[in-house]
Amino acid sequence: xxxxxxxxxxVHRMAAVVxxxxxxxxxxxxxxxxxxxLTHGRTTPALVVLPATTDEVARVVKLASEAGLPIVPRGAxxxxxxxxxxxxxxxxxxxxxxTRVLGVDLENGTIRVEPGVINLDVSRTVQAGGYYYxxxxxSQGVCTVGGNVAENSGGAHCLKYxxxxxxxxxxxxxxxxxxxxDLGGPxxxxxxYDLLAVLVGSEGMLGIATEVTLRLLRKPEAxxxxxxTFPSTDEAGAAVSGIIAAGILPAAIEMMDRLAIAAARAxxxxxxxxxxxxxxxxxxxxxxxVEHVSRRAVEIAxxxxxxxxxxxxxxxxxxxxxxxxxxxxxxxxxxxxNYLVEDGVIPRSEIARVLRDIGRLxxxxxxxxxxVFHAGDGxxxxxxxxxxxxxxxxxxxxxxxxxxxxxxxxxxxxxxGEHGVGAEKAAAMADMFGPDDLExxxxxxxxxxxxxxxxxxxxxxxxxxxxxxxGPYQPHPLELAGQxxxx
Amino acid sequence: MVALGREGTPADAIxxxxxxxxxxxxxxxxxxxxxxxxxxxxxxxxxVGGGTELELGxxxxxxxxxxxxxxxxxxxxxxPADQIAVVEAGLPLGELQRRLRPHRQRLALDPPLAERATVxxxxxxxxxxxxxxxxxxxxxxxxxxSFVRADGVLAKGGGKVVKNVAGFDVPRLLVGSLGTLALIGxxxxxxxxxxxxxxxVLVPMLDAGGLRALAxxxxxxQLEPSAAAALLTGDxxxxxxxxxxxxxxxxxxxxxxxxxxxxxxxGVEPLEEEGARAFWARHNAARSxxxxxxxxxxxxxxxxxxERLALRPLLASLGGAAAAIYPTLGVAFAxxxxxxxxxxARAVTEARAALAAAGxxxxxxxxxxxxxxxxxxxxxxxxxxxxxxxxxxxxxxxERLAPGRFVGGI
Numbered sequence: 001x002x003x004x005x006x007x008x009x010x011v012h013r014m015a016a017v018v019x020x021x022x023x024x025x026x027x028x029x030x031x032x033x034x035x036x037x038l039t040h041g042r043t044t045p046a047l048v049v050l051p052a053t054t055d056e057v058a059r060v061v062k063l064a065s066e067a068g069l070p071i072v073p074r075g076a077x078x079x080x081x082x083x084x085x086x087x088x089x090x091x092x093x094x095x096x097x098x099t100r101v102l103g104v105d106l107e108n109g110t111i112r113v114e115p116g117v118i119n120l121d122v123s124r125t126v127q128a129g130g131y132y133y134x135x136x137x138x139s140q141g142v143c144t145v146g147g148n149v150a151e152n153s154g155g156a157h158c159l160k161y162x163x164x165x166x167x168x169x170x171x172x173x174x175x176x177x178x179x180x181x182d183l184g185g186p187x188x189x190x191x192x193y194d195l196l197a198v199l200v201g202s203e204g205m206l207g208i209a210t211e212v213t214l215r216l217l218r219k220p221e222a223x224x225x226x227x228x229t230f231p232s233t234d235e236a237g238a239a240v241s242g243i244i245a246a247g248i249l250p251a252a253i254e255m256m257d258r259l260a261i262a263a264a265r266a267x268x269x270x271x272x273x274x275x276x277x278x279x280x281x282x283x284x285x286x287x288x289x290v291e292h293v294s295r296r297a298v299e300i301a302x303x304x305x306x307x308x309x310x311x312x313x314x315x316x317x318x319x320x321x322x323x324x325x326x327x328x329x330x331x332x333x334x335x336x337x338n339y340l341v342e343d344g345v346i347p348r349s350e351i352a353r354v355l356r357d358i359g360r361l362x363x364x365x366x367x368x369x370x371x372v373f374h375a376g377d378g379x380x381x382x383x384x385x386x387x388x389x390x391x392x393x394x395x396x397x398x399x400x401x402x403x404x405x406x407x408x409x410x411x412x413x414x415x416x417g418e419h420g421v422g423a424e425k426a427a428a429m430a431d432m433f434g435p436d437d438l439e440x441x442x443x444x445x446x447x448x449x450x451x452x453x454x455x456x457x458x459x460x461x462x463x464x465x466x467x468x469x470x471g472p473y474q475p476h477p478l479e480l481a482g483q484x485x486x487x
Numbered sequence: 488m489v490a491l492g493r494e495g496t497p498a499d500a501i502x503x504x505x506x507x508x509x510x511x512x513x514x515x516x517x518x519x520x521x522x523x524x525x526x527x528x529x530x531x532x533x534x535v536g537g538g539t540e541l542e543l544g545x546x547x548x549x550x551x552x553x554x555x556x557x558x559x560x561x562x563x564x565x566x567p568a569d570q571i572a573v574v575e576a577g578l579p580l581g582e583l584q585r586r587l588r589p590h591r592q593r594l595a596l597d598p599p600l601a602e603r604a605t606v607x608x609x610x611x612x613x614x615x616x617x618x619x620x621x622x623x624x625x626x627x628x629x630x631x632x633s634f635v636r637a638d639g640v641l642a643k644g645g646g647k648v649v650k651n652v653a654g655f656d657v658p659r660l661l662v663g664s665l666g667t668l669a670l671i672g673x674x675x676x677x678x679x680x681x682x683x684x685x686x687x688v689l690v691p692m693l694d695a696g697g698l699r700a701l702a703x704x705x706x707x708x709q710l711e712p713s714a715a716a717a718l719l720t721g722d723x724x725x726x727x728x729x730x731x732x733x734x735x736x737x738x739x740x741x742x743x744x745x746x747x748x749x750x751x752x753x754g755v756e757p758l759e760e761e762g763a764r765a766f767w768a769r770h771n772a773a774r775s776x777x778x779x780x781x782x783x784x785x786x787x788x789x790x791x792x793x794e795r796l797a798l799r800p801l802l803a804s805l806g807g808a809a810a811a812i813y814p815t816l817g818v819a820f821a822x823x824x825x826x827x828x829x830x831x832a833r834a835v836t837e838a839r840a841a842l843a844a845a846g847x848x849x850x851x852x853x854x855x856x857x858x859x860x861x862x863x864x865x866x867x868x869x870x871x872x873x874x875x876x877x878x879x880x881x882x883x884x885x886e887r888l889a890p891g892r893f894v895g896g897i
Contacts, residue, residue, distance in 0.1 A: 107703060107787075107788045108786050109706070151652065152656075154652075158650065165626075165656070166623060181870060181874055182870045183870075186786045186845070186847075187785050187817055187842075187848065188817060189613060189663070189784060190848055192865075192869045192872065192893075192895070193664055193668075193875045193878060194659060194660060194663055195660070195874060195875065197626055198655055198657070201655070202655055205655075218709060220709070221709040241568055247683065247733075248680075249679070249680070285711055286710070286711050286739065288738070288739035289711075289735065289736025290736075293733065296733075345646075345648045345650050345651055347568075347647065348569055349566065349568035377648070378569075378650070379650045412647045413648050414646045414650075414652075416652050417650040417652065421653055429653065433643070434643075436641065437642045437654070440642045440644065441644065441654050441655040443881040443882055444655050444657060444660065446881050447874070447877040447880065447882075448877070450877075
């Protein structure tokens with residue numbers, strides 16, 4: 001594939017805005033930006049620019065607009081749906097240099113940050129004052145606030161505390177042509193349409209947020225955690241339903257199946273037993289309420305058939321339990337050479353049935369599927385294990401992943417709970433939405449970005465652009481030529 | 488042009504504008520047919536649910552057809568185990584709550600006039616009550632929607648599961664859009680369990696400074712009320728804090744509030760069921776009464792200047808004035824009878840200026856025509872107005888949905 005060239009003049013003008021060292025056009029350097037956390041499917045951008053201020057972003061966007069080039073915004077590139085994957089001939093606008101905390105206002109419970117600030121650093125900045133930022137994607141140590149806004153990121157604790165959209169109070173946004181607009185504000189409900197609500201989760205297709213005001217929460221007074229094991233996911237699913245039916249809103253309730261437990265054990269050395277399923281639950285809030293709730297949840301888990309209940313003795317043991325859960329994806333490497341991460345949502349009451357269906361589909365495909373997921377809100381993360389060296393297995397894994405998503409839709413769920421549609425699931429959108437639904441979303445996009453400048457080829461099941469290839473990762477020509485490695 | 492329904496009467500008017508005809512579709516498909524017919528003939532349409540927020544916004548520039556959602560009142564689906572309900576827009580909120588109660592669930596939205604207000608209207612007007620403190624507003628509780636566009640196309644967004652990031656969030660965009668982008672057809676709500684215990688505690692006498700300080704102290708003391716609302720009483724305020732949850736937690740929280748108030752030197756009064764009901768009824772009356780109603784917003788630390796420079800002068804221009812403040816949210820509601828329309832309009836304008844200085848706003852929720860003639864109900868154009876117009880132009884290019892009702896003449 002021939003890489004579309006950018007006019008040297010444009011490179012110079014971009015460099016004049018951001019500084020030559022922050023304007024990347026060397027083919028070898030561009031490789032870093034070929035993909036995000038979804039490493040199968042890569043496209044080399046024409047140019048990468050790393051602006052440092054809103055004004056620089058606006059000028060960069062204006063230059064790209066005038067040159068008629070597509071713009072692909074990028075945070076830390078940790079997304080798992082190819083949302084930051086370049087399109088041929090595009091300018092990648094990387095926000096990694098915009099890492100300033102612009103203001104902390106604990107009395108109003110807000111913080112104003114640039115988009116390149118790491119999610120966890122928001123909480124670190126305010127923890128001494130007893131505050132934290134609630135949305136906690138598993139990648140929170142590396143992912144950025146800007147990326148969280150684009151993806152409407154969730155995490156284990158969004159069952160109780162909500163997603164990014166529930167915590168963004170204002171944003172400064174650069175639109176096509178370089179226009180800058182402020183959405184939201186320091187007080188509730190500024191008059192007008194809630195454009196901020198549609199910006200969050202728009203996957204970089206409406207504009208680039210260059211400043212974001214986030215809501216901070218007071219750290220809960222008490223947290224109670226327990227780990228429970230079960231013979232199978234049926235009993236664990238029944239325990240989740242029972243806990244919710246009792247009127248309990250856990251801060252988080254996570255489920256792992258046998259394979260996931262085994263992987264976590266292998267990765268962390270935790271002494272988790274070889275059982276069919278496990279739950280890890282956090283309750284948090286005021287002490288008496290939390291103790292009551294936690295006690296009741298344990299009783300419900302026992303009644304549902306729990307084999308063993310473990311309550312961490314101290315915070316260190318609690319952290320270790322959570323580490324076991326949070327490392328589960330990475331732990332798959334211990335039990336399988338390759339794996340695909342899926343992200344689908346089902347009604348919580350259907351967990352046991354859907355897991356059985358997934359098991360049946362896996363068996364038919366001759367593959368193993370590990371399940372580790374946010375059970376409280378039915379957000380599944382099936383991990384399809386495969387060996388890329390075995391002929392045809394990767395294709396079978398990808399097909400199984402798609403089949404699992406269709407299953408989620410059939411049960412009344414969604415094709416993505418937190419990873420986003422991106423490039424990966426654009427085709428699957430048609431399983432969930434009809435042409436009129438998609439056209440309405442597209443109209444909203446045209447309202448913001450009439451020429452489709454920002455992040456084209458994502459979310460909407462449009463005909464693929466030349467150079468984009470559906471399906472699993474294909475080696476890049478440079479890799480085949482031995483000039484580059486996959487990292 | 489074929490008549491779509493009965494002839495409009497003054498009882499059907501929106502802020503004095505009488506529609507030429509009124510339709511009450513029985514199904515969403517019928518509603519879509521009505522809108523498609525309006526699109527063919529270029530008729531302007533407005534949607535009405537229970538009519539509790541009809542005085543919000545400006546009068547429509549033109550109004551051919553009034554579409555009432557009264558017959559779109561089914562509970563399409565209630566999945567108690569998944570804590571969601573799919574309901575048609577015309578279902579009164581109070582009726583929805585009655586249907587959910589046997590399952591020990593509720594929709595955690597508590598605007599006043601719940602018996603009349605329909606869920607579609609509540610969502611379209613972004614109406615809310617004091618429980619917003621814990622549960623958020625409509626935007627936080629809507630997980631999906633079906634809607635009919637201006638061109639008569641029935642479409643949907645979101646889904647039936649709480650966690651879902653597939654596609655652009657059109658439902659959240661429709662929240663608070665006052666029927667200017669589409670007809671809300673069905674709404675899928677996230678539900679919450681009914682609490683086992685519900686207790687209201689009254690702090691009977693606070694000035695604005697005390698109110699702000701106590702609201703801040705709640706957070707510091709890690710008290711977690713589900714609602715905090717203060718009512719104007721003469722020179723000061725009575726603050727009610729509602730604790731909901733399991734009995735041991737509620738009892739502990741109330742005890743700790745007593746201790747906190749003692750430390751701060753405030754009297755405190757636990758309310759029995761009857762007293763609590765009476766307080767919340769007074770709150771609802773303060774929110775829904777009066778010929779002039781206004782909603783003032785401000786950063787919560789700016790409560791004192793908002794009270795002194797905006798709320799008090801506005802109340803002074805009203806007879807029988809009442810006010811409710813949600814101190815943890817930074818919202819105040821004022822209501823009363825404007826004796827002198829000019830003075831009331833001036834008070835609104837001056838209050839706006841004072842609030843705007845801190846990033847807040849004032850929206851007129853109701854006002855007599857003489858006051859409306861002098862002030863825009865929404866205030867000065869917001870910064871994103873041109874973008875709002877572009878989004879509107881995409882969804883209603885002929886400006887036929889409640890034209891002129893919304894911000895900036897949208």
